Amino acid sequence: MKSESTVSSVMKWVYVAAGIALFFKMVLLPNVAPELINLSIVDAVVQDAGVSNAVSGIIFRNRLYDTIFEVVVFTIAILGSKYLLANERPFCTVYRFTDHPSVVLARLGATISALVGIELAIRGHLSPGGGFAAGVAGGTAIGLVAITASTEWMQGVYQRWQAATWEKISVLVFLLLAVMTLIGLELPHGELGTLFSGGVVPILNILVAMKVSLGSWAVILIFIRYRGLL
Amino acid sequence: MLEACVFATVLCGFFGIILKKNLVMKIVSMDVMSTGVIAFYVLIAAREGLFTPIVGQGQTGGFADPVPQAVILTAIVIGFSIQALMLVGVMKLSRDNPTLESGEIEKSNTP
Numbered sequence: 051m052k053s054e055s056t057v058s059s060v061m062k063w064v065y066v067a068a069g070i071a072l073f074f075k076m077v078l079l080p081n082v083a084p085e086l087i088n089l090s091i092v093d094a095v096v097q098d099a100g101v102s103n104a105v106s107g108i109i110f111r112n113r114l115y116d117t118i119f120e121v122v123v124f125t126i127a128i129l130g131s132k133y134l135l136a137n138e139r140p141f142c143t144v145y146r147f148t149d150h151p152s153v154v155l156a157r158l159g160a161t162i163s164a165l166v167g168i169e170l171a172i173r174g175h176l177s178p179g180g181g182f183a184a185g186v187a188g189g190t191a192i193g194l195v196a197i198t199a200s201t202e203w204m205q206g207v208y209q210r211w212q213a214a215t216w217e218k219i220s221v222l223v224f225l226l227l228a229v230m231t232l233i234g235l236e237l238p239h240g241e242l243g244t245l246f247s248g249g250v251v252p253i254l255n256i257l258v259a260m261k262v263s264l265g266s267w268a269v270i271l272i273f274i275r276y277r278g279l280l
Numbered sequence: 281m282l283e284a285c286v287f288a289t290v291l292c293g294f295f296g297i298i299l300k301k302n303l304v305m306k307i308v309s310m311d312v313m314s315t316g317v318i319a320f321y322v323l324i325a326a327r328e329g330l331f332t333p334i335v336g337q338g339q340t341g342g343f344a345d346p347v348p349q350a351v352i353l354t355a356i357v358i359g360f361s362i363q364a365l366m367l368v369g370v371m372k373l374s375r376d377n378p379t380l381e382s383g384e385i386e387k388s389n390t391p
Contacts, residue, residue, distance in 0.1 A: 065298055069291050070291075073284075077287060083327070091343075091347060105350050108347060123357075126361075127361030130368070134372055135372075176334075243336045
């Protein structure tokens with residue numbers, strides 16, 4: 051036992067030395083990048099995708115495979131946390147913020163956050179933002195409401211609006227549209243820079259925003275249910 | 281200079297992952313490391329220009345490279361999902377053997 055711990059403490063210093071050596075290697079040695087020929091990546095992508103935000107164009111068109119599996123990984127992670135927590139005993143009493151200033155501030159923040167989320171989702175192909183950022187904004191709004199509202203009420207709202215079903219529907223529609231784009235069917239691009247332009251990209255943005263905010267809602271609910279709030 | 285700071289962040293996270301014994305601290309270090317990696321991609325993207333890669337706001341040229349930014353968005357979302365999953369796993373582990381120290385958990389689970 052004694053010699054084992056000596057060995058591990060020696061190895062610890064070997065790791066630290068290796069890390070510091072790697073640090074100096076990365077900082078001091080120049081890392082070469084190929085010189086591009088006179089080609090503007092942004093212009094090429096914007097031309098291809100027909101949306102003025104080049105990052106959205108790459109995510110939802112040039113690297114659509116990547117985004118499909120990103121959505122799939124997100125779905126599987128949420129399913130995995132639900133599955134792992136399925137046999138746990140729910141937390142008995144959940145303490146939450148009940149004083150009026152907190153409630154009012156959280157509701158105000160939630161309203162602003164939800165509006166920002168909608169704006170980011172519908173204009174994600176024209177301005178900075180996009181589906182994932184919009185989904186996180188929507189999830190923040192739901193989380194702010196969740197820390198002040200009662201658990202049963204949140205659960206009731208989640209079930210009444212059938213949020214789980216909508217989450218699954220948005221994933222399926224996303225996959226369908228992605229497959230359509232990948233086999234070459236494209237909607238007309240429309241005029242560059244207007245709200246209804248870019249073919250399928252705005253729709254995919256809205257679907258991803260729905261998926262991410264409903265998914266974070268599910269995660270928030272199960273974490274509060276099995277672990278409590280504070 | 282900025283590059284050195286980014287690498288220092290990545291290494292801080294890496295050392296936290298391998299040297300810290302507490303499982304929650306390991307997850308926090310992993311988040312620090314992924315933050316460093318994201319910052320590195322943003323730094324690489326800003327090599328040719330600093331403007332947001334959105335056409336039609338009066339700028340021509342000098343745009344940041346959109347490809348690394350789009351690539352690292354995947355890492356951000358996946359990092360978030362992995363964190364949720366790891367936290368659930370840590371909750372299960374800490375309930376089965378009431379400690380968060382990885383050494384203790386390994387010791388009590390070694391046959």
